[in-house]
Amino acid sequence: GQQLNQSPQSMFIQEGEDVSMNCTSSSIFNTWLWYKQDPGEGPVLLIALYKAGELTSNGRLTAQFGITRKDSFLNISASIPSDVGIYFCAGQSFNKFYFGSGTKLNVKP
Amino acid sequence: DAGVIQSPRHEVTEMGQEVTLRCKPISGHNSLFWYRQTMMRGLELLIYFNNNVPIDDSGMPEDRFSAKMPNASFSTLKIQPSEPRDSAVYFCASSYRRGGETQYFGPGTRLLVL
Numbered sequence: 404g405q406q407l408n409q410s411p412q413s414m415f416i417q418e419g420e421d422v423s424m425n426c427t428s429s430s431i432f433n434t435w436l437w438y439k440q441d442p443g444e445g446p447v448l449l450i451a452l453y454k455a456g457e458l459t460s461n462g463r464l465t466a467q468f469g470i471t472r473k474d475s476f477l478n479i480s481a482s483i484p485s486d487v488g489i490y491f492c493a494g495q496s497f498n499k500f501y502f503g504s505g506t507k508l509n510v511k512p
Numbered sequence: 513d514a515g516v517i518q519s520p521r522h523e524v525t526e527m528g529q530e531v532t533l534r535c536k537p538i539s540g541h542n543s544l545f546w547y548r549q550t551m552m553r554g555l556e557l558l559i560y561f562n563n564n565v566p567i568d569d570s571g572m573p574e575d576r577f578s579a580k581m582p583n584a585s586f587s588t589l590k591i592q593p594s595e596p597r598d599s600a601v602y603f604c605a606s607s608y609r610r611g612g613e614t615q616y617f618g619p620g621t622r623l624l625v626l
Contacts, residue, residue: 434613445516445603445617446555491555495613498543498562502555 409492409503416482417511424490424506425476432494432501435468435475440489440505449490450477482510514538516618518604524624530592533621536585537606545615546579546589547603555603561587573598594625 409426416422426435434453438446450461452468452475459466465478475494479486487510492503517536525531537544545560559569561581569579576595581587591598601622607615 436615438617443622445619448614448616451614493615495615498613499557499560499568500545500607500613500615501557504554 407492407494407501407503409506411506412504413507413509415509415511418482418484420482422479422482422486422508423476424492424508425474426492426494426503427474428494428501429473430494430496431472432496433472434495435466436493436495436500437464437466437475437477438491438493440491442488446491479508482508484510484512486510516604516606516616518602518618518621520621521619522622522624524626525594526626527595528593529625530590531594531598531623531625533589533591533602533604533623535587535589535604535618537587537604538608538616539585541606541608541616542584543607543609543613543615544581544587545605545607546587547605547617549601549603549620558589591623594623596625599623599625 407426407428437449440446450466455472457468463480489505489507491505493500519534543562546558548556558571559579564581579589601620603620605615605617
């Protein structure tokens, strides 16, 4: 099946720092989605990207759909303690979604 | 918007018992997905439906698992008989296509099989 490589696996940063994480695949996707999951909760959709090259922002979050359609990145600017959680990327192809293994973000106040 | 609704939120059962998980997708969404999440394997797609029809069940672990979607507003995932290795969080998600595919998750059912 299709695999997504998400990196880094975990990050420890200081409050106020910027964060960057990315996902790559050997396959082409039609849609890239970024989710955040808090403990005991389901993944919550943060940003959806539908076109190659698309750059979309949601508050302090910015994500881009790679030109090759095989990668995407998520940036978080000026991190705050409530950004703590696990961030997942997901690529969509032929009605199915494939998920990365997640980036665990820790923010020190 | 109520979002995707799942019940129960928590389930503890004994090995060999039947377990039924329920999901109500977001109104107007035409695809429904069942996922399983564990620490070891992450998020795994079990099965998905499009317009109430099962499209891909290749992720269903074995015959003990079955899923149905009798109408656009309800789906069940059944495990019979349950085993300890089925312990996981089971998520239902629904999606719609409007320019692109967007998927929303429910809060999950935490299943523990003793």
